[in-house]
Amino acid sequence: MQVSVYRYDPDVDEAPEMRDMSIELPEGKELMVLDLLERLKEQDPSLSYRRSCREGVCGSDGINMNGLNGLACITPVSQVAKRGKLTLRPLPGLPVIRDLVVDMSQFFDQFEKVRPYLINDQPPPAQERLQSPEERAELDGLYECILCGCCSTACPSFWWNPDKFVGPAGLLQAYRFLADSRDTASAERLRDLEDPFSVFRCRGIMNCVNVCPKGLNPTRAIGKIRGLLVKQGT
Amino acid sequence: MAALRKLEFDGLIVGGGGAGLRAALELAQSGLQTAVISKVFPTRSHTVSAQGGITCAIASEDPDDDWRWHMYDTVKGSDYIGDQDAIEYMCSEGPQAVFELEHMGLPFSRTESGRIYQRPFGGQSKDYGKGGQAARTCAAADRTGHALLHTLYQANVKSGATFLNEWFAVDLVKNQDGAVAGVIAIEIETGDVVYVASRATVLATGGAGRIYASTTNALMNTGDGVGMALRAGFPVQDIEMWQFHPTGIAGAGVLVTEGCRGEGGYLINKDGERFMERYAPTAKDLAGRDVVARSMIIEILEGRGCGEAGDHVLLKLDHLGETVLNSRLPGILELSRTFAHADPVRQPIPVVPTCHYMMGGIPTQVRGQALTQDEAGQDQAIEGLYAAGEAACVSVHGANRLGGNSLLDLIVFGRAAGLHIEQAVRQGISRREASESDLEAAFARLARWNASSSGESVAALKRELQNCMQASFGVFRTEEHMRKGIETLKGLRERINRAHLPDKSNAFNTARLEALELDNLFEVAYATAIAAEARRESRGAHAREDHQQRDDENWLCHSLYFPDDERVAKRTVNFQPATVPVFEPMERKY
Numbered sequence: 001m002q003v004s005v006y007r008y009d010p011d012v013d014e015a016p017e018m019r020d021m022s023i024e025l026p027e028g029k030e031l032m033v034l035d036l037l038e039r040l041k042e043q044d045p046s047l048s049y050r051r052s053c054r055e056g057v058c059g060s061d062g063i064n065m066n067g068l069n070g071l072a073c074i075t076p077v078s079q080v081a082k083r084g085k086l087t088l089r090p091l092p093g094l095p096v097i098r099d100l101v102v103d104m105s106q107f108f109d110q111f112e113k114v115r116p117y118l119i120n121d122q123p124p125p126a127q128e129r130l131q132s133p134e135e136r137a138e139l140d141g142l143y144e145c146i147l148c149g150c151c152s153t154a155c156p157s158f159w160w161n162p163d164k165f166v167g168p169a170g171l172l173q174a175y176r177f178l179a180d181s182r183d184t185a186s187a188e189r190l191r192d193l194e195d196p197f198s199v200f201r202c203r204g205i206m207n208c209v210n211v212c213p214k215g216l217n218p219t220r221a222i223g224k225i226r227g228l229l230v231k232q233g234t
Numbered sequence: 235m236a237a238l239r240k241l242e243f244d245g246l247i248v249g250g251g252g253a254g255l256r257a258a259l260e261l262a263q264s265g266l267q268t269a270v271i272s273k274v275f276p277t278r279s280h281t282v283s284a285q286g287g288i289t290c291a292i293a294s295e296d297p298d299d300d301w302r303w304h305m306y307d308t309v310k311g312s313d314y315i316g317d318q319d320a321i322e323y324m325c326s327e328g329p330q331a332v333f334e335l336e337h338m339g340l341p342f343s344r345t346e347s348g349r350i351y352q353r354p355f356g357g358q359s360k361d362y363g364k365g366g367q368a369a370r371t372c373a374a375a376d377r378t379g380h381a382l383l384h385t386l387y388q389a390n391v392k393s394g395a396t397f398l399n400e401w402f403a404v405d406l407v408k409n410q411d412g413a414v415a416g417v418i419a420i421e422i423e424t425g426d427v428v429y430v431a432s433r434a435t436v437l438a439t440g441g442a443g444r445i446y447a448s449t450t451n452a453l454m455n456t457g458d459g460v461g462m463a464l465r466a467g468f469p470v471q472d473i474e475m476w477q478f479h480p481t482g483i484a485g486a487g488v489l490v491t492e493g494c495r496g497e498g499g500y501l502i503n504k505d506g507e508r509f510m511e512r513y514a515p516t517a518k519d520l521a522g523r524d525v526v527a528r529s530m531i532i533e534i535l536e537g538r539g540c541g542e543a544g545d546h547v548l549l550k551l552d553h554l555g556e557t558v559l560n561s562r563l564p565g566i567l568e569l570s571r572t573f574a575h576a577d578p579v580r581q582p583i584p585v586v587p588t589c590h591y592m593m594g595g596i597p598t599q600v601r602g603q604a605l606t607q608d609e610a611g612q613d614q615a616i617e618g619l620y621a622a623g624e625a626a627c628v629s630v631h632g633a634n635r636l637g638g639n640s641l642l643d644l645i646v647f648g649r650a651a652g653l654h655i656e657q658a659v660r661q662g663i664s665r666r667e668a669s670e671s672d673l674e675a676a677f678a679r680l681a682r683w684n685a686s687s688s689g690e691s692v693a694a695l696k697r698e699l700q701n702c703m704q705a706s707f708g709v710f711r712t713e714e715h716m717r718k719g720i721e722t723l724k725g726l727r728e729r730i731n732r733a734h735l736p737d738k739s740n741a742f743n744t745a746r747l748e749a750l751e752l753d754n755l756f757e758v759a760y761a762t763a764i765a766a767e768a769r770r771e772s773r774g775a776h777a778r779e780d781h782q783q784r785d786d787e788n789w790l791c792h793s794l795y796f797p798d799d800e801r802v803a804k805r806t807v808n809f810q811p812a813t814v815p816v817f818e819p820m821e822r823k824y
């Protein structure tokens with residue numbers, strides 16, 4: 001099989017290039033794209049990418065496979081390869097450090113901007129704070145985010161304004177705390193988001209939803225934040 | 235040697251998993267200059283993979299639950315070589331530590347009354363084993379580790395510790411007095427080598443499951459902290475004790491949580507028989523993990539395994555119904571569909587015992603300070619060095635860890651280490667100086683790889699190492715196989731010392747990291763091999779076919795492996811809990 005991989009080592013290369021590598025796939029065994037990368041790395045140890053859990057929960061190996069963002073470790077080669085060809089690139093829109101490794105600082109800066117932690121101005125009780133199963137269910141589809149960056153780097157609005165538009169991952173996170181019955185800082189959180197960029201740059205294109213490897217729906221969360229902002233404004 | 239860039243902190247935590255982040259939080263909140271070094275962005279640490287939950291007597295499911303019952307279960311689970319003072323501390327402090335996590339925002343699943351949901355897990359009983367199965371494992375669906383790790387990271391974002399993310403600690407800097415003064419680390423993005431000096435260094439580097447060919451562990455679990463301690467000449471404790479988890483997905487190694495059996499799933503052989511009823515009539519599928527793993531291997535060896543090769547058994551869940559599976563085990567459904575091509579709603583999951591957890595590690599006091607032994611065999615604290623989490627052996631897990639007890643270990647002892655260091659720094663422990671030659675010693679290994687110009691490849695040597703460990707130090711062990719394994723490892727040591735790092739780039743050089751990790755894998759594997767051969771009995775996870783009985787007369791003790799002379803010494807187990815009567819060793823029946 002032919003794999004075309006984005007290669008760039010600032011220490012050695014003048015400019016990035018796509019380099020072809022070929023590899024025998026074992027018969028009758030399904031490989032994930034990460035397995036493929038591991039085999040390619042045995043051929044050429046200088047090939048660089050991030051990975052750790054190899055089961056889709058750590059968020060390390062978001063890359064672009066034949067044009068689609070996703071996690072290499074849970075994407076079967078057969079699902080993305082087209083006519084025996086596969087093109088692997090780093091996540092789009094972020095500076096490349098080397099090969100498939102991108103600099104995620106902008107992504108994490110936006111994450112930190114939404115104050116991604118529970119704020120509760122009451123002193124904590126001796127035991128846990130109570131929360132009904134229904135209240136807790138509000139967090140489903142939000143807390144599972146693994147910060148892989150697949151969504152924000154597929155979002156045109158984030159490409160244009162990575163410093164001002166919080167992006168789908170950050171906004172999903174913002175809503176995770178707005179939706180938490182234990183959080184008392186909704187008003188402040190909303191105030192932080194009411195400028196024309198933080199939320200309102202979202203154009204509802206849904207790229208984020210289409211690529212999220214955890215099946216989460218940032219667009220819906222963004223819609224809910226908009227709803228709260230509108231309600232607060234009236 | 236060129237002058238190294240130097241950074242200085244009061245407290246340095248190597249590791250951004252559950253243990254490291256909990257320690258960091260404690261220190262940063264106290265206002266001390268705190269840094270966390272992590273080779274992966276903290277939320278990518280292996281703790282994120284933990285599924286089933288955190289075991290702790292918070293008395294939500296059962297208002298009468300008692301931390302002493304949890305303590306009894308843990309002591310029994312450890313096959314009596316867990317330290318009772320440490321277990322007492324963990325089980326009694328546990329509820330406070332879990333409530334703190336909830337206050338930080340951890341999205342626990344809830345009961346109808348709004349309290350934290352708890353599920354049954356293996357080895358947990360009521361009333362000192364007399365009251366039947368207990369539901370004591372606090373859960374956030376089957377993503378408890380993810381929820382816990384992200385919550386701790388979020389809390390740290392708030393508290394303002396310095397994060398050196400994607401930095402790789404290479405070796406400890408040890409000075410002429412034998413004290414630890416910090417670490418040598420690589421900033422991965424730039425390849426810069428930095429001396430990070432600190433009054434106190436905490437190794438919270440997690441496990442080393444990657445010494446085996448088949449493991450539930452992440453690729454980053456290469457035992458770096460244990461490797462660093464061994465290279466610095468410090469001993470490791472009970473390192474022969476490796477837990478094989480009953481339910482790794484056959485072929486893939488990916489774990490499906492014990493919570494599956496907690497929720498009512500069970501194992502069947504090729505005849506469809508629920509075979510655990512024969513091996514553990516009372517606890518059945520929720521007996522200790524060592525017991526279940528051995529029973530499965532016996533089923534397979536005696537020809538009752540499933541599949542064409544008869545090399546696994548099946549975990550049946552479909553009878554629980556789709557609604558329960560969707561709400562309690564959503565992550566398992568995903569993993570099984572992806573990696574086993576089996577939809578648990580309709581089909582059983584093929585599973586096999588898979589290397590999962592390192593019970594041994596760097597011996598520490600209850601408050602986290604690392605220990606060695608003096609010539610008279612007395613405990614001696616190592617100045618400047620602490621350990622917490624899976625890398626440490628405090629020891630609460632002894633010869634067999636109970637499910638859900640690791641996450642509790644992380645937060646209770648991560649916090650304890652933080653508290654202890656804070657106190658020590660406030661009392662003014664001095665900064666330990668390291669000389670040029672101390673630094674050079676810590677730098678030597680990295681320099682060796684950087685200078686290598688030919689030799690075997692890292693990937694091939696790693697595979698040989700993993701296959702050797704799998705073949706000779708697996709679920710069942712014998713003298714003959716272990717001797718052979720040790721010989722193979724000795725050969726490997728020579729070859730690894732001459733292996734080649736072809737890529738010398740400074741930019742995000744993962745080949746260099748894998749080379750450095752291979753050294754660590756080797757150190758852990760070799761220590762495991764020597765200690766396993768030395769312990770001539772069967773206890774907990776250490777099952778020897780040539781010594782099938784537990785031998786309390788000779789081996790009711792910790793093993794302590796000293797790297798410099800490859801010696802295995804014994805260390806007394808603590809039988810002196812402060813507030814409860816001691817639990818005397820008994821036969822372990824489930």
Ligand SMILES: Cc1cc2nc3c(=O)[nH]c(=O)nc-3n(C[C@H](O)[C@H](O)[C@H](O)COP(=O)(O)OP(=O)(O)OC[C@H]3O[C@@H](n4cnc5c(N)ncnc54)[C@H](O)[C@@H]3O)c2cc1C
Nearest residue numbers: 249250251252253273281286287403440623624638640641
């Ligand atoms: C699949 C799976 C499921 C599990 N489920 C449960 C469960 O339900 N309940 C339970 O109690 N336990 C469970 N466990 C066990 C538990 O998850 C682990 O024991 C625990 O998470 C280890 O945490 P830690 O903080 O010690 O290390 P880790 O989370 O592994 O973190 C190690 C940290 O050290 C850093 N590090 C390592 N080496 C270096 C280096 N050289 N330089 C810089 N940084 C370094 C890493 O970057 C990382 O941040 C499970 C384990 C597995 C494998």
Ligand code: SF4
Nearest residue numbers: 155202203205206208
């Ligand atoms: S829906 Fe909004 S956030 Fe999602 S990709 Fe489109 S513009 Fe970006």
Ligand code: SF4
Nearest residue numbers: 145146148149151212
């Ligand atoms: S929302 Fe989905 S795609 Fe975006 S960072 Fe989270 S897990 Fe990744």
Ligand code: FES
Nearest residue numbers: 052054058059073
């Ligand atoms: S390696 Fe962890 S998500 Fe792919």
